[in-house]
Amino acid sequence: MLEIMRDNFDEGRSRSFFCRAADLLEITNVKSALDGAAQKIKADNVSQNNVKAKAKILREILLAVACKEGVELIKKQ
Numbered sequence: 001m002l003e004i005m006r007d008n009f010d011e012g013r014s015r016s017f018f019c020r021a022a023d024l025l026e027i028t029n030v031k032s033a034l035d036g037a038a039q040k041i042k043a044d045n046v047s048q049n050n051v052k053a054k055a056k057i058l059r060e061i062l063l064a065v066a067c068k069e070g071v072e073l074i075k076k077q
Contacts, residue, residue, distance in 0.1 A: 011055040021062045033061045
């Protein structure tokens with residue numbers, strides 16, 4: 001799952017976020033998040049080359065999943 005996120009959704013700023021998500025979230029939920037992101041990308045007609053928009057979509061979905069699981073993916077400063 002991490003390879004998929006890195007290869008298809010990393011716009012240069014999300015790699016550590018995706019690593020934390022892959023490490024801390026239930027794997028079935030990560031898979032569901034990737035599936036949901038693919039569906040939203042298709043529904044919103046986002047270009048496959050628009051990595052920044054794709055990363056934003058996946059990050060939002062993963063943050064929602066993390067909230068449901070009670071997991072913190074973003075470090076508070």
